[in-house]
Amino acid sequence: MAEDSKATAYQEAMDALSSLITKRSRADKSNNGDRFELIFDYIKMLDLEESISKMKVIHVAGTKGKGSTCTFTESILRNCGFHTGLFTSPHLIDVRERFRLNGVEICEEKYISYFWWCFDRLKEKTNEDIPMPSYFRFLALLAFKIFSAEQVDVAILEVGLGGKYDATNAVEAPVVCGISSLGYDHMEILGNTLGEIAGEKAGIFKHGVPAFTVPQPDEAMNVLKEKASQLDVPLQVIPPLNANLLNGLKLGLEGEHQYVNAGLAVALCSSWLQRTGRPEVAHLEQTDSLPEQFIKGLTTASLQGRAQIVPDRCFDADNYGDLVFYLDGAHSPESLEVCGKWFSQQVLSYQPQDKSSHEFVSKHLNERVRKQTTQILLFNCMSVRDPQVLLPRLMESCANHGVRFKKALFVPNTSVYFKVGPHSVPPTEVDFSWQFALQKIWENIMHSNKGGDDKTTDVFSEDLKDDSEMCVRSGETSAVFSSLPLAIKWLRDTVQQNRSVRFQVLVTGSLHLVGDALKLIKK
Numbered sequence: 001m002a003e004d005s006k007a008t009a010y011q012e013a014m015d016a017l018s019s020l021i022t023k024r025s026r027a028d029k030s031n032n033g034d035r036f037e038l039i040f041d042y043i044k045m046l047d048l049e050e051s052i053s054k055m056k057v058i059h060v061a062g063t064k065g066k067g068s069t070c071t072f073t074e075s076i077l078r079n080c081g082f083h084t085g086l087f088t089s090p091h092l093i094d095v096r097e098r099f100r101l102n103g104v105e106i107c108e109e110k111y112i113s114y115f116w117w118c119f120d121r122l123k124e125k126t127n128e129d130i131p132m133p134s135y136f137r138f139l140a141l142l143a144f145k146i147f148s149a150e151q152v153d154v155a156i157l158e159v160g161l162g163g164k165y166d167a168t169n170a171v172e173a174p175v176v177c178g179i180s181s182l183g184y185d186h187m188e189i190l191g192n193t194l195g196e197i198a199g200e201k202a203g204i205f206k207h208g209v210p211a212f213t214v215p216q217p218d219e220a221m222n223v224l225k226e227k228a229s230q231l232d233v234p235l236q237v238i239p240p241l242n243a244n245l246l247n248g249l250k251l252g253l254e255g256e257h258q259y260v261n262a263g264l265a266v267a268l269c270s271s272w273l274q275r276t277g278r279p280e281v282a283h284l285e286q287t288d289s290l291p292e293q294f295i296k297g298l299t300t301a302s303l304q305g306r307a308q309i310v311p312d313r314c315f316d317a318d319n320y321g322d323l324v325f326y327l328d329g330a331h332s333p334e335s336l337e338v339c340g341k342w343f344s345q346q347v348l349s350y351q352p353q354d355k356s357s358h359e360f361v362s363k364h365l366n367e368r369v370r371k372q373t374t375q376i377l378l379f380n381c382m383s384v385r386d387p388q389v390l391l392p393r394l395m396e397s398c399a400n401h402g403v404r405f406k407k408a409l410f411v412p413n414t415s416v417y418f419k420v421g422p423h424s425v426p427p428t429e430v431d432f433s434w435q436f437a438l439q440k441i442w443e444n445i446m447h448s449n450k451g452g453d454d455k456t457t458d459v460f461s462e463d464l465k466d467d468s469e470m471c472v473r474s475g476e477t478s479a480v481f482s483s484l485p486l487a488i489k490w491l492r493d494t495v496q497q498n499r500s501v502r503f504q505v506l507v508t509g510s511l512h513l514v515g516d517a518l519k520l521i522k523k
């Protein structure tokens with residue numbers, strides 16, 4: 001296929017996918033399952049019943065760490081020699097990131113072909129009673145189709161939301177289940193207490209199928225245990241992975257909490273290997289070593305937008321490291337706290353990793369080390385989140401580790417609901433009231449925290465006011481930009497004008513924001 005027609009074919013599939021996005025806000029109270037049972041009708045329509053029942057599935061729910069746990073799990077089993085299928089959510093840049101075969105996102109050709117295979121059949125067979133599936137349900141069905149057609153040895157499935165009524169829960173007999181860290185998120189749908197949330201997630205437990213979880217608050221753990229015993233599920237609590245088991249290497253995903261996820265992944269893989277009849281590679285009861293393939297899997301796993309550090313490419317070797325983006329898609333109170341800690345530790349131990357020669361490095365190192373650094377926050381969160389909780393939590397976590405932001409920049413997301421492809425169109429009318437609200441919260445915290453210990457010189461006091469076209473509203477320690485590209489442009493310009501300062505920008509609050517930022521800075 002010629003490049004042009006290929007792009008068009010892909011775009012057509014994206015448009016068809018977008019047509020499944022329901023306008024209904026995720027915030028409306030309707031976790032009555034929303035006719036969950038329809039998923040089984042769709043599966044019949046696609047003739048996938050038998051292949052799903054034969055699939056050797058690892059199913060993972062949780063509030064935080066699902067995607068990371070699944071990523072480690074996939075990487076371990078791939079390194080053990082299995083043909084893997086991984087379904088995760090959300091995606092950052094392109095919907096195909098959600099479907100990985102042997103660790104690599106599905107190629108456009110295959111995606112398009114499986115897409116239409118499913119879409120056309122469903123279009124033909126659905127009716128008034130059984131309408132087309134919603135966006136996420138369709139993607140889960142597509143994952144079932146892809147993994148069955150590609151005959152994967154193992155399908156690792158991340159729950160989209162909750163557990164009980166999630167489309168991935170159509171799998172009736174997984175090999176093993178995992179529940180990652182539980183916390184507060186999506187309360188508008190899943191309930192207000194940790195117990196209620198845990199109950200939803202435990203909805204993935206299946207009679208007699210072993211399940212693993214990580215240490216949880218009592219309120220959550222009690223519910224998990226109760227649900228497990230009702231279903232004869234052997235539930236084991238797995239401690240964080242002991243870092244000494246990695247032969248001096250580091251986990252492929254950064255951040256201390258990843259040891260929690262890695263421990264869970266090791267348990268899931270061991271159990272899967274054992275239950276599918278491959279105990280020879282399994283890490284069974286021994287606690288003093290890990291099989292080589294496990295170490296390789298854990299240390300080479302990768303996931304975009306999670307604790308990712310990207311030095312801006314716009315700067316040449318001389319100024320390499322003058323603008324560094326720290327990207328993390330954290331968007332719940334707990335994960336923002338973890339993210340703040342990670343960022344603080346990174347910036348405090350920062351040494352520019354220069355690509356050029358040692359000689360060059362040593363010549364410039366003194367000068368570099370002497371350079372002042374300044375930390376900036378680039379933030380947005382979806383309006384279903386509570387920034388009154390998120391922003392102080394992040395800020396306190398940083399402050400506890402000795403880092404204070406000089407300035408916070410707020411931007412709207414380019415497109416939230418309609419971003420399914422790499423070429424999405426930004427909406428024409430943008431309303432900044434949400435960003436103004438975030439800014440106000442920020443300014444209030446900054447004011448109430450104002451101690452006398454801030455001796456850094458103000459590197460930007462003048463710049464912002466001159467840039468009225470870029471900046472919609474600038475405050476003392478914050479600014480709202482009309483778009484992410486403009487905020488990044490402002491950062492780059494500011495760095496150019498302040499050569500003695502190194503800028504460390506934390507981008508967080510929303511995975512969509514992180515995805516949009518990656519698109520712009522990785523070009």
Ligand SMILES: Nc1ncnc2c1ncn2[C@@H]1O[C@H](COP(=O)(O)OP(=O)(O)OP(=O)(O)O)[C@@H](O)[C@H]1O
Nearest residue numbers: 063064065066067068089090181257306329330335
């Ligand atoms: N065990 C954990 N405890 C707390 N925070 C975590 C944990 N694991 C990951 N995180 C944080 O959550 C963010 C998202 O991680 P990950 O994608 O693994 O989770 P997820 O459950 O798939 O999230 P999502 O709800 O976005 O699908 C990470 O960037 C990290 O900041």
Ligand SMILES: [Mg+2]
Nearest residue numbers: 063064185186
């Ligand atoms: Mg989530």
Ligand SMILES: [Mg+2]
Nearest residue numbers: 066067089090
């Ligand atoms: Mg996820």
